[in-house]
Structure formats: structure tokens, C-alpha cells
Amino acid sequence: MVLSGVGDALGYRGGRWEYCTSGPQIHVELAELGGLEAITLEPPEWPVSDDTILHLATAEGLATGLEGEPLLQELAHRYVAAMGDMEGRKPGPTSILGTSQLRPGEPEGYRIPFNPTATGWGGATVGAAMRSLAIGLRYPHAWELPTLIRVSIESGRMTHHHPTGYLGALAVALFGALGARGEPPERWGAELLRVLPLAWDYVESAGVAVGENAAAWSFFGDAWHRYLESRGLLEGCGPPQMPSLSSPAERDAVYLGWALEGWPGRSGHDAPMVALEALLASGGCWEDLCNRGVLHGGDSDSTGTIAAGCWGLQEGLASVPPGLPCCLEHRGRLRDAAHRLHMLAWGRH
Structure with a gap:
């Protein structure tokens, strides 16, 4: 949880790096700062973005121990409340729209209408994945896989009711579960493909906008099949x-090939893809x-x-x-939520 906040604050840099389209430019600026060792992540230059605020909403909602409908209502309440702490954090338009609905x-106040524009074309869909x-x-x-499927899909489509969005939430939740129980990242993508039909079974059985979801379903799985192949x-x-x-320019070019609207990592399918690619290629090196x-x-x-959150599960x-996590905004909340989640998940086993 703490390293997920580190990855957010570092990639965000107060909006300067999140909205920079050039990896080479970011690396030039990083060198001017003295590299990762020289950075202390703390506001005002290095606040966490909407990603961590909404991830905390998810984590602290889950940490209550609620289940079923009461949990979904709790998450919806916390997502709405979290939007009150977005000054300087740049929440995405789809998240803003979704929470407003x-x-x-x-009854079922945690559900919003299907959003046909929440694909990456016309609306970023990463907002469900980043908080899951x-x-x-x-x-x-x-x-617990059926519960993970239900909670990730329902929480994801509270703001991103489109498969490209909420399946990103499923992917990241699944990666978290697999990492927590020691499965190597080489297996995560194949497991995601195995789980997607079970996810469709849930969407169909839930009976919400089934036709619209069916029509938009295939893109996510097809993109992941191509990547894994x-x-x-x-x-x-x-x-x-x-x-x-090995170079920032090479990575930018490859990530651009996976992206929608020329913005790598903006969508629910490719943000987990970039993260998994980094885990697989980094060879256990934090800097890489x-x-x-x-x-x-x-x-x-x-x-x-x-990526950084998944790294924490392994390393x-x-x-x-030490400068990266020591003064991180909301570090205490991230740590405390993680302890409560760990107790709920493992305390009885």
C-alpha cells in the first residue's frame, strides 16, 4: 500500500510528469534532480494524486470488514466523499462524472448507467484500475475468487461502467491477490485470461446493462491475449x-502501441499491462x-x-x-489500512 503511494507521487510530480508525453524528457529532469536517491516525496512538490486518494477509499472501505451490499454501499459513500479531497490532484473526468451519479x-445507489464513452476514446478508464x-x-x-470478481467489477463500475474500465479493476485486484500469495508475475496474465469468462458470467448474472456490456466486452481480452502472446x-x-x-524512447514507442488516444496508461487495459511489463522486465531492480x-x-x-504496489508484494x-516513502503524504493511512486488510485476510488462517 505504501509503495503504491510512492509510485503515484513519483509518477505524478504535482501533475508535471503525469501530463508529460515524453519519457526522455522525464529522465532528463530526473537526472537534474540527482536521481531517485535524491528525491524526498512530500508535498507541495510531490503530493499524491487522485489515484492514492481513491485507492485509500477502497482500502479503508474494505478494512471495515463489511461484506455484500453493505460493503458496496460503503465503497460508494467513500468514493463520493473522496472527491472532496481533490484540490491539486487532477481527478479524471470519468471519475468525476461517475461519482456525481x-x-x-x-437501494442499488452504487450503480450508475453504462458509459459508452468510457473506453479511452473520449474518456479515460484507468480510474477503476488504479484504486483496486x-x-x-x-x-x-x-x-475467494468469486468475491474478488464481484467486488472489483462492482466497485470499478461505480465510476467506470464499461468493460475496458472495470476489467482493469479486476486485473489489478487479481494481480494483488496472486502477488500476495506468492505467485510469480509470469503467471498473472494467463490467470487473468482464465478469469475473464468467470467475470462475464458475473456481469450476465447481475443483469445490469448486459447487452451494452456484451457489445463492448471483447476488446479487453483481445488486447491482453495479444500482449501475452x-x-x-x-x-x-x-x-x-x-x-x-533499454531507453525511455523505446519504451514510449511500445507503450504507445498498446494505448488508446495516444496516451499510454490512460485506459483500464493498458495501465496494468505497463505495470506487468515493468515487473517482468525489471529483474528485481527497483530503479529499473x-x-x-x-x-x-x-x-x-x-x-x-x-507497478510499485505490486513490487511491494514481492520485494x-x-x-x-528511504527518501521516497519516509515523508509520503498519507503514509500513515496507507500503512494502517494495509495492516487491517492483512488481519482480515490472514488473521483467521
């Missing part, structure tokens, strides 16, 4: 076939993880939130320069 406390790692921390066990990971067996992509998953042209705080804080 929520009616927590009313905590769902995997709450429901890490294989036998290109890395030799369709079967979930390593080692992955990773291109070196940041170079690949955080410091690139595009929506770098969203990919950073996911912890040992190799992270």
Missing part, C-alpha cells in the same frame, strides 16, 4: 520473452521498475501506483531509497 444509501490493488489484498485466497506467456510459463527496451513502470510518457502516476521496502 452515485447515490449511496439508496487493495481488493486483492483483502481477498487473496484462491477460494508477444511475451510468450499465454500459458503462464516462464521465462518471458522480453525485449530489452521505476524507469519502466513509472517514469514514462503518458499516465505515469496510474501505472506507477499499480518490500528493502531496496527502495
Whole structure:
């Protein structure tokens, strides 16, 4: 949880890097700062963005221990409340629209209409994915998969009611669960493809905008199939076939090929993809993880939130320069929510 905030604040840099389309430019500025070792992440230059505020809403809602409908109402309430802390944090237009449509406390007030523009064409869809790692921390066990599917889809479509959006939430939640129980990242993508039909079964059984969701369903899975095939990971067996992509310009070019609207990491399908790519290619090196998953042209705080959070599940804080987490905005809340989630997930096992 703490490293997800680190990835967010680092990739955001007060909006300067989130809205920079050039990875090479970001790396020039990073060198001028003295590199990662020289940075202390704290406001006002290094606040967390909307990503962490909404991730905290998810985590703290889950940490109440509520389940079923009461949990979904709680999450809706917390997403609405979180929008009151967005000064200087640049929330996405789809998140703003979605939360404005929520009616927590009313019957099914956590549901909003299907949004045909929330694809990445005309509306960013990463807002559901960036806040969902905590769902995997709450429901890490294989036998909890149906709950993880339900909570990630329902929480995702509270603001991003389009498969390209809420399936990003499912992907990140699933990666969190797999990482929490020690599954290597080489297996995560194949497991996602295995879970997608189960996700469709849930969407169909829930009976909400089934036709619209069906018509838009295939893009997400097709994009992930192409990516995993290109890395030799369709079967979930390593080692992955990773291109070196040693320069920021090379990485920008590849990420652009996965993106919608020329903005890498902005959509629910490609933000988890960039994060997984960084995990697979970094070889256990924190600096390389940041170079690949955080410091690139595009929506770098969203990919950073996911990539750094997943890194924490595998590696912890040992190799992270201490200036990055020590003064992080809301570090205490992130840590406390993580402890409560861990107790709920593992305390009885």
C-alpha cells in the first residue's frame, strides 16, 4: 500500500510528469534532480494524486470488514466523499462524472448507467484500475475468487461502467491477490485470461446493462491475449520473452502501441499491462521498475501506483531509497489500512 503511494507521487510530480508525453524528457529532469536517491516525496512538490486518494477509499472501505451490499454501499459513500479531497490532484473526468451519479444509501445507489464513452476514446478508464490493488489484498485466497470478481467489477463500475474500465479493476485486484500469495508475475496474465469468462458470467448474472456490456466486452481480452502472446506467456510459463527496451524512447514507442488516444496508461487495459511489463522486465531492480513502470510518457502516476504496489508484494521496502516513502503524504493511512486488510485476510488462517 505504501509503495503504491510512492509510485503515484513519483509518477505524478504535482501533475508535471503525469501530463508529460515524453519519457526522455522525464529522465532528463530526473537526472537534474540527482536521481531517485535524491528525491524526498512530500508535498507541495510531490503530493499524491487522485489515484492514492481513491485507492485509500477502497482500502479503508474494505478494512471495515463489511461484506455484500453493505460493503458496496460503503465503497460508494467513500468514493463520493473522496472527491472532496481533490484540490491539486487532477481527478479524471470519468471519475468525476461517475461519482456525481452515485447515490449511496439508496437501494442499488452504487450503480450508475453504462458509459459508452468510457473506453479511452473520449474518456479515460484507468480510474477503476488504479484504486483496486487493495481488493486483492483483502481477498487473496484462491477460494475467494468469486468475491474478488464481484467486488472489483462492482466497485470499478461505480465510476467506470464499461468493460475496458472495470476489467482493469479486476486485473489489478487479481494481480494483488496472486502477488500476495506468492505467485510469480509470469503467471498473472494467463490467470487473468482464465478469469475473464468467470467475470462475464458475473456481469450476465447481475443483469445490469448486459447487452451494452456484451457489445463492448471483447476488446479487453483481445488486447491482453495479444500482449501475452508477444511475451510468450499465454500459458503462464516462464521465462518471458522480453525485449530489452533499454531507453525511455523505446519504451514510449511500445507503450504507445498498446494505448488508446495516444496516451499510454490512460485506459483500464493498458495501465496494468505497463505495470506487468515493468515487473517482468525489471529483474528485481527497483530503479529499473521505476524507469519502466513509472517514469514514462503518458499516465505515469496510474501505472506507477499499480507497478510499485505490486513490487511491494514481492520485494518490500528493502531496496527502495528511504527518501521516497519516509515523508509520503498519507503514509500513515496507507500503512494502517494495509495492516487491517492483512488481519482480515490472514488473521483467521
